[in-house]
């Protein structure tokens with residue numbers, strides 16, 4: 180880990196610019212939030228392939244569906260909350276039902292739109308997107324993974340959801356091999372407990388692992404960047420060794436990473452499980468780190484939860 | 492009831508007809524023939540939507556046999572004109588016209604709504620050759636077709652993009668989002684066709700959700716709207732509307748067609764009860780002779 184941070188949305192804007200010439204069929208659509216999501220950076224260099232459709236998200240998704248039927252590669256961008264909730268019908272009935280290669284980039288996901296409050300905080304998008312047949316679901320864990328996720332999506336012949344955060348995230352994987360689809364990244368070897376994490380809390384899980392090691396608890400830490408299709412094998416290998424798992428995500432504990440892993444392990448290798456995420460509640464306005472901590476997502480929360488589980 | 496066989500038109504020969512009024516008469520006959528096939532299938536299956544399918548017989552027939560450039564033996568031909576049936580419940584009419592046009596055998600029509608069939612209750616683009624977009628949930632068609640028209644612009648292609656909406660799609664907020672967006676981007680050769688029978692599922696649109704004054708609304712949204720409301724159950728009128736479309740340069744275009752839901756069976760016409768009710772023995776026996784008589788009359792004319 181370095182001390183350097185980059186905002187996930189800036190990494191996204193830059194990735195679009197970097198890939199603009201390589202993928203000449205790429206069309207970027209945004210719904211009047213391009214200055215926030217940073218798709219405007221693409222609009223500046225490729226105005227003819229940038230469509231700002233106004234505050235009409237459902238229409239935007241179906242326009243993208245129409246573009247995809249004609250061989251273009253649309254990237255639909257807005258806040259995750261609006262994409263997952265205002266366009267569910269369009270994503271299901273037009274894009275996923277027809278297996279069209281449309282890329283959805285949900286920005287400001289989790290609690291990252293912290294000051295705007297619960298109306299803007301997206302903690303059910305993974306549950307919704309994961310439930311759609313044909314959908315691939317990617318969650319980059321640091322800014323360096325954003326462009327790789329986008330390239331994976333551009334090479335995928337069906338719909339892809341990429342979940343992004345608004346805020347700065349430490350660079351974690353600059354010197355590591357590139358993110359791969361359906362391949363969990365092993366971040367620490369241990370035998371007492373497995374931890375599986377996705378998205379922004381990845382850096383917290385790394386710090387918590389270091390603290391726990393000092394307390395004599397050895398953690399097998401996996402970062403999951405593809406929620407669907409899930410890399411089940413590495414999870415089975417890990418829990419076969421540790422016998423228990425804690426999942427960590429910036430999402431409701433219902434239906435996200437924890438849900439996906441519970442479904443898989445429940446069937447193939449049942450072990451004791453615990454979940455860190457937003458409990459079944461609406462959060463509130465506040466500064467991002469404090470908000471995350473209040474709703475149970477922090478280094479200390481992870482350490483405490485593991486300590487508790489070890490005592491049982 | 493014994494099903495009287497009908498005299499079938501040679502639809503491939505019809506395509507080559509160069510005399511326009513002769514062709515219009517042949518198309519009017521073909522549309523009625525398709526209407527009878529739909530009536531038969533819906534009766535046989537006891538499931539599906541009669542009202543909206545009958546309403547659109549002439550529109551869909553004229554599109555595929557006169558207006559659109561398509562290659563049924565090469566359904567994915569990149570330059571083809573696009574048609575999206577936004578009112579997907581009229582699927583049987585689309586399937587019947589597509590099979591007549593040569594996309595798949597007519598014998599397949601009777602598999603409608605059965606297990607393993609390519610003919611789903613509502614159109615599915617990945618199952619049925621010729622279907623450009625899966626529809627069924629109302630309100631998607633115009634947005635998707637706008638995406639197709641924008642593709643033509645981006646890819647520097649000249650194909651037309653047609654979409655057929657009923658009253659129901661025009662109740663949906665998304666359609667009005669698309670109406671605004673289309674007027675912003677103004678892609679060439681985008682045509683919104685409205686099957687304006689003014690009857691929905693629960694009742695007349697005037698009582699469910701009034702849409703008038705519809706032409707004025709579309710004009711106010713900066714669309715080029717056809718100067719008259721055409722008769723959408725009259726092929727010669729639909730051909731006239733196509734003549735008008737081809738002369739336009741200000742996009743997008745909207746054309747309103749006055750139609751009759753359940754057209755062709757007097758006691759089913761303009762009656763919301765026949766939106767999706769199964770056609771039982773009694774009503775089939777009463778209705779079919781009416782459809783046959785019209786077909787016979789059209790034969791005399793053609």
Ligand SMILES: Cc1ncc(C[n+]2csc(CCOP(=O)(O)OP(=O)(O)O)c2C)c(N)n1
Nearest residue numbers: 543627628629657658659660690691692752
């Ligand atoms: C989003 C959505 N809501 C409700 C329905 C159920 N439904 C099917 S058709 C219909 C009414 C359609 O009316 P109209 O467009 O006038 O049909 P037409 O007479 O042209 O066939 C309704 C409410 C649906 N298919 N989709």
